[in-house]
Amino acid sequence: MARVIGTVPRPVALHEPEIRNGDIAAVADCVRGGWVSPVAPIARRFEAELGRISNSEHVIVCSSGTAALHLALLAIGVGPGDEVLVPALSFAATANAVVYCGAQPHFCDVEPQALGLDPAALARHLAACGQAGPNGLVNRNTGRRIAAVLPMHAFGHPVALDEIAAICAQYDLPLVEDAAEALGSTYHGRPVGSIGRIGIFSFNGNKIVTTGGGGAVVTNDAALGEKARHLGTTARRRDTGRIEHDAVGFNYGMPGLNAALGLAQVERLPELIQRKRDLAGRYRAAFAGMAGTSLVEELPDTRSIYWLNTLMLDNAAAADAALAALHERQIMARPIWTPLHLLPMFRDSPRMPDMQAERLAACGINLPSSAHL
Numbered sequence: 125m126a127r128v129i130g131t132v133p134r135p136v137a138l139h140e141p142e143i144r145n146g147d148i149a150a151v152a153d154c155v156r157g158g159w160v161s162p163v164a165p166i167a168r169r170f171e172a173e174l175g176r177i178s179n180s181e182h183v184i185v186c187s188s189g190t191a192a193l194h195l196a197l198l199a200i201g202v203g204p205g206d207e208v209l210v211p212a213l214s215f216a217a218t219a220n221a222v223v224y225c226g227a228q229p230h231f232c233d234v235e236p237q238a239l240g241l242d243p244a245a246l247a248r249h250l251a252a253c254g255q256a257g258p259n260g261l262v263n264r265n266t267g268r269r270i271a272a273v274l275p276m277h278a279f280g281h282p283v284a285l286d287e288i289a290a291i292c293a294q295y296d297l298p299l300v301e302d303a304a305e306a307l308g309s310t311y312h313g314r315p316v317g318s319i320g321r322i323g324i325f326s327f328n329g330n331k332i333v334t335t336g337g338g339g340a341v342v343t344n345d346a347a348l349g350e351k352a353r354h355l356g357t358t359a360r361r362r363d364t365g366r367i368e369h370d371a372v373g374f375n376y377g378m379p380g381l382n383a384a385l386g387l388a389q390v391e392r393l394p395e396l397i398q399r400k401r402d403l404a405g406r407y408r409a410a411f412a413g414m415a416g417t418s419l420v421e422e423l424p425d426t427r428s429i430y431w432l433n434t435l436m437l438d439n440a441a442a443a444d445a446a447l448a449a450l451h452e453r454q455i456m457a458r459p460i461w462t463p464l465h466l467l468p469m470f471r472d473s474p475r476m477p478d479m480q481a482e483r484l485a486a487c488g489i490n491l492p493s494s495a496h497l
């Protein structure tokens with residue numbers, strides 16, 4: 125059923141941000157005050173608030189989540205010729221940011237319950253293709269260094285961080301969290317984002333908290349935070365009075381204008397999460413016992429924000445039929461991501477053999493998940 129506003133029936137969107145009058149007033153105040161650029165004090169206040177929410181001592185707000193990923197990977201030292209292990213099922217930005225560093229994504233399989241990087245498959249794969257090299261672990265098939273593991277908390281559901289961290293420790297690989305979709309999710313009671321060495325959030329228009337466009341790097345490692353901030357602010361030296369730069373940096377700061385919206389929005393995060401979890405509960409009740417369907421669910425001992433709800437059908441034809449039926453009723457469900465290793469720019473990248481990501485992608489659809497539904 126389409127939602128009706130006044131007399132005009134409107135399609136049910138996949139995910140809509142909630143902009144309230146207080147948010148608008150906060151942005152207007154920011155514009156009136158003149159502090160609209162990335163050096164605005166309000167951007168530092170947004171960082172402090174994000175640090176509190178995510179248990180991160182160092183937060184650098186950025187112009188996008190993708191920019192934040194780029195900085196996080198540069199900070200931990202990903203460079204030309206490296207490989208980074210990423211899930212085959214993710215938004216393209218996860219793999220794109222690896223390529224921005226001159227490195228190659230190396231695709232790994234995901235597990236079916238929460239759609240996150242599968243630790244068992246990762247362990248098997250590294251046992252098969254990993255080899256100790258002079259500068260760390262090397263992929264014996266390509267000869268390239270494996271520089272990091274970059275799991276992604278799919279649709280807000282925390283990945284199996286302990287198991288993945290244990291594999292990272294075994295091979296001395298840094299763990300980078302793509303928590304773009306998971307602001308406020310917790311793993312064993314701890315907020316995701318900076319449980320690994322470094323991580324990122326996104327505040328794109330479709331995320332739970334939006335700044336229009338934006339992102340953040342989060343870490344509890346001061347040196348990594350400093351490096352990310354330096355590279356994201358054109359690598360300008362702050363220890364001389366001159367305009368001097370000591371590297372080719374990036375102009376990735378978040379304007380104060382955007383931070384003002386984020387700061388106003390993030391105050392409502394606990395309430396938004398509760399409403400999204402309530403919606404997930406209603407989907408669970410609605411599909412309970414319906415043959416040929418299952419919902420993607422948080423792993424035990426994790427608390428997901430259920431950014432997007434995902435329905436799994438028995439096969440690709442059933443998923444296509446469900447999408448067509450929903451679209452006919454103006455309900456904007458959509459297929460989950462096409463596995464990254466099937467996209468033209470990543471077809472030649474290294475990957476695990478026989479991944480179930482392909483079957484999961486063909487059978488899964490995202491259901492409308494706005495907090496107001």
Ligand SMILES: *Cc1c(COP(=O)(O)O)cnc(C)c1O
Pocket residue numbers: 188189190191214215217218276302304305326327328338339
């Ligand atoms: C949204 C998102 C990002 C970052 O996207 P931006 O639009 O650049 O903020 C990165 N990874 C994943 C998995 C995402 O969903």
